[in-house]
Each structure stands twice: as C-alpha cells, then as structure tokens.
Amino acid sequence: MSFGADMRRRDALAGLMALGGLGALGGCNSRLGEGVFTSADTHVDGYPTVEAVRYFGELLEQRTNGRMSLRIYAGGQLGNERDTLEVTTFGGLDFNRVNLAPLNSIEPLTVVAALPFIFESTEHMRQVVDGEIGDEILASLERHGLIGLCFYDSGARSFYNTRGPINTPDDMQGLKLRVPGSDLYIDMVRSLGADAVPMPLDEVYQSLAQGVIDGAENNWPSFESGRHFEVARYYSLTRHLLAPEVFVMSKESWDALSTSDQDIVKQAARDSVPHMRDLWDARVEESMRIVTASGVEVNEVDPALFAGRMTGMWDASLTTPAQRALVEQILALRSGS
Numbered sequence: 001m002s003f004g005a006d007m008r009r010r011d012a013l014a015g016l017m018a019l020g021g022l023g024a025l026g027g028c029n030s031r032l033g034e035g036v037f038t039s040a041d042t043h044v045d046g047y048p049t050v051e052a053v054r055y056f057g058e059l060l061e062q063r064t065n066g067r068m069s070l071r072i073y074a075g076g077q078l079g080n081e082r083d084t085l086e087v088t089t090f091g092g093l094d095f096n097r098v099n100l101a102p103l104n105s106i107e108p109l110t111v112v113a114a115l116p117f118i119f120e121s122t123e124h125m126r127q128v129v130d131g132e133i134g135d136e137i138l139a140s141l142e143r144h145g146l147i148g149l150c151f152y153d154s155g156a157r158s159f160y161n162t163r164g165p166i167n168t169p170d171d172m173q174g175l176k177l178r179v180p181g182s183d184l185y186i187d188m189v190r191s192l193g194a195d196a197v198p199m200p201l202d203e204v205y206q207s208l209a210q211g212v213i214d215g216a217e218n219n220w221p222s223f224e225s226g227r228h229f230e231v232a233r234y235y236s237l238t239r240h241l242l243a244p245e246v247f248v249m250s251k252e253s254w255d256a257l258s259t260s261d262q263d264i265v266k267q268a269a270r271d272s273v274p275h276m277r278d279l280w281d282a283r284v285e286e287s288m289r290i291v292t293a294s295g296v297e298v299n300e301v302d303p304a305l306f307a308g309r310m311t312g313m314w315d316a317s318l319t320t321p322a323q324r325a326l327v328e329q330i331l332a333l334r335s336g337s
Helices: 003-020 048-063 081-089 109-113 122-129 132-139 183-191 201-210 220-225 251-255 259-293 303-307 311-317 321-332
Strands: 036-040 069-073 095-099 146-152 157-161 176-179 195-198 215-218 234-241 245-250 297-300
Touching: 036 048, 048 069, 048 095, 048 146, 048 245, 048 259, 081 095, 081 146, 081 245, 109 132, 109 321, 122 132, 132 146, 132 321, 146 251, 146 259, 176 183, 183 195, 183 311, 201 215, 215 234, 220 259, 234 303, 245 251, 245 259
Parallel strands: 036 069, 036 095, 176 195, 176 215, 234 297
Antiparallel strands: 095 245, 146 245, 157 215, 157 234
C-alpha cells in the first residue's frame, strides 16, 4: 500500500467520523443528508458483494419511497476490513460487508463457519447459512455492536503461488503464504506445513510481485480481480474453505431506526442474497475463463490429503460447547449423513 493511498483512506474515515461524530450517519441529520446510510467494502466496484449491497440500497430506497438511501465506499477506500469493522461497531459506518476472518477474533461462533473442510459443497454451505444455524451465528454479533443481516458467498478458496503446483501438503513446506488476520487461518496454513503471513488483501499483489510472499489463498473472483494471477501462475484447487461472508449493520444505527424500518432493512438484506448468488456464480465462471486463458497452471488435488491435517486445528479452534454443538449440526446436514 502506498503512503499516499494510506493517507487518503485515513482522511476519508476521518471525514466520515467528523460528519457523524460517533453516531450513525444514516440515522441522524448529517452533511450526507437525512436517511443517507454508508457502507464499506474492500472489493472493487462490479464485484458481486459490492453489487449485492448496491442492490440492497436500491431495495431500501424503493421500499421507503426514497426516505432511505445508501452510499457505498468500495475498493477499500476506507481501509481494510478490520479497520472499517471497528468504525462500524461504534456507528461511524452504518453497514459493512466483511469476511469472517476479522469477526473470528471477537465472536467464537463465527469460527465454526470458517473451519476448513467443514462444508462439503456450495449447496451444503448455503443450506446451513440460510437456516437456523446461520441465524444463530448472525444473532451472536449483536453483543459486539453489530447486527448480522445476511450471509453472502465467498466461494471455494484454494492456494496459489509463484513457485509450482501444490499436489500434496508436502509441496507447501516452507512456502510463505498470505492469510487474513485470523488465528484460524494462521493455524490452518501452519498445519499444512507452510509459513502464514497475515496481510491485508490490498497488499497481496505487490507482495507477490516483490517476493515478500510466495503465495496466498482465495477464490476465483478474488484471484482474478486482484490481478494476483498475473504473478502467481500456479492455482491448486484445494477448496479448503467455503466460508461465507457477512453483511452487517452498526447496532447504533440499527437502534436509531423504528421497528418498521428495521423490518425493511432486514428484509431488503435477505432479498439481496439470491441476487448476490446469481452474480457470484456468473462471476466465478468468468474469472475461471480469464485466469485459464492467461496460461495459469490449474491443478486438482485430493482434498482428503489436506483435510486429514486439520484434526488438531479443529480441536484447538473449538473452545466452547456452543461451537461444538454447531459443528455437529453442520456435519449432520452433509449429504452422506
């Protein structure tokens, strides 16, 4: 990240906080205007999560006859997810789309959905998060100043690197791999024999190009949209994570709404999920086409070889009875159960 970009992000965050103080920008009279809400996303315009939140904003505006609207700060304009999430908890931002990783350190139940190999397929993951298990995880965020509104897809995450194909965990020995700032991700990569390097997403391309890291792990759209495939020419389909992403609202902003407006917000968020999934599935296909056409070497692996290394990590990550109960419920929903 350049110094200039970092300063611009700090200035933007400072500007938002100055406009709304520590209160909700959308729930009070501010220079943004009455009923104008704010939302952050680290992904760029056009990315499925950004477009899903934009669609949510359109639904919000339609269903309130323009009384509510949404301004989206995409492309990491306001910094990384950990920074913007902190601002959201005290109302400096109204909405935020975040990965589970920054939530893992504050809410144990979010760890369950982020466990490697816990979901056997995209269909299994969607069934889980759309039901009572997903509702329980979302509800757990309220005690941390956040209202969990819905889950979005984050696809199947796999490893990519600059050195060569990964066919077994032995091929990962000594690789320096970027991970989000989460103990769970760090433990996962270490369990596979690689060195975990916590790093914001927006620093990955430069770090790959300069040899600071050897690789990273992510889904097809992020691998493509971040241009990581231009420097990391080996993509190994471990599909180790199918962890969903979360769309949250500041509890301070939520509490400033009437009950009827809360219902409108929650329903609009839920209604944005099918739209997001349609966009996501199409984007995965397009990203696969772009990456493979560029000549990146893509290889399949036997996932059991990698999943077998996760036993100790699962045991260390599941520290509460509530977590273990959710795991059992998720495993019971697998097709072979």
